[in-house]
Amino acid sequence: QQPVQSPQAVILREGEDAVINCSSSKALYSVHWYRQKHGEAPVFLMILLKGGEQKGHEKISASFNEKKQQSSLYLTASQLSYSGTYFCGTESPARQLTFGSGTQLTVLP
Amino acid sequence: NAGVTQTPKFRVLKTGQSMTLLCAQDMNHEYMYWYRQDPGMGLRLIHYSVGEGTTAKGEVPDGYNVSRLKKQNFLLGLESAAPSQTSVYFCASSWGLEVENEQFFGPGTRLTVL
Numbered sequence: 643q644q645p646v647q648s649p650q651a652v653i654l655r656e657g658e659d660a661v662i663n664c665s666s667s668k669a670l671y672s673v674h675w676y677r678q679k680h681g682e683a684p685v686f687l688m689i690l691l692k693g694g695e696q697k698g699h700e701k702i703s704a705s706f707n708e709k710k711q712q713s714s715l716y717l718t719a720s721q722l723s724y725s726g727t728y729f730c731g732t733e734s735p736a737r738q739l740t741f742g743s744g745t746q747l748t749v750l751p
Numbered sequence: 752n753a754g755v756t757q758t759p760k761f762r763v764l765k766t767g768q769s770m771t772l773l774c775a776q777d778m779n780h781e782y783m784y785w786y787r788q789d790p791g792m793g794l795r796l797i798h799y800s801v802g803e804g805t806t807a808k809g810e811v812p813d814g815y816n817v818s819r820l821k822k823q824n825f826l827l828g829l830e831s832a833a834p835s836q837t838s839v840y841f842c843a844s845s846w847g848l849e850v851e852n853e854q855f856f857g858p859g860t861r862l863t864v865l
Contacts, residue, residue, distance in 0.1 A: 644793070672851075672852070674853070674854070682858070682859075683841060683856035683857060683858050683859055684794070684841070684856050685856070686853045686854065686855070689851045689852070689853060691851070729793055729794065731794075731854075733852065737782065737801075737845075737847060737848075737852055738796060738799065738809065739784075739796065739854065740796070740810070741786075741793040741794040741795070742793055743791060743792060743793040744791075744793050
C-alpha cells in the first residue's frame, strides 16, 4: 500500500521553510527520501531507520516516528535549487520500496 | 564510473509490438529494480532482482518479463505492448543487504505505445 504524502504541492519564496510529511499503514524497515527534478532521475537524499531517527543533510533534515509510522522532511531557508518533486519511499523488511505520489515543491525568487 | 545506464532513452512502439529495455550498472550491486512512473502516481515497482539469476514480481508486473543473466545487467521485456504501458521506465540498483539500502537510479526510458 502506497504511503500518503502531504501536502501534494507547496510554493515557497527563497529563504522560507517547508515540511513534507509521509505516513504508512504498514510495518517499516526504513524510510527513504528522494528528490526528482523535471525530466531527470530521482536522487537519493537520506534514509531513516527504525528507532526514531533524525538526520540532517545541509539545510535538509528528516525524522522518523516508528510508532506512528510517519516521517517528515524539513527544508529550512529554502534555495531555488530545492525545487523539484520530493518522494518518500517506505522500505519493507524484504527491502522493497513503495513510493508515495510525491510533493511538488516550487521555490520562487 | 557510469553508475546506472539505460538504453534506449526514447522509444515509440505500436500496439502489439515487443521490445526490451536494458539496464546496466557498474557498482557491483546485488539488487536491481525496474519501476514505471506515470503522472501523479509516483514510482511503482514492476519487477526486481536480489542477485544474478533471480527475479521477483513487484507491485505491477503484468505485461512485463525480466531477466538477470549477468549481475551487472537487468532486462525488462514487453512481449505485446499496450497503450497502458506508455510511461517513463526507471531502473535502479542497490547493495541490498546493507543496513542503508540507498537506491541509485538510471536516467530513464520514455516509452510511448500508439
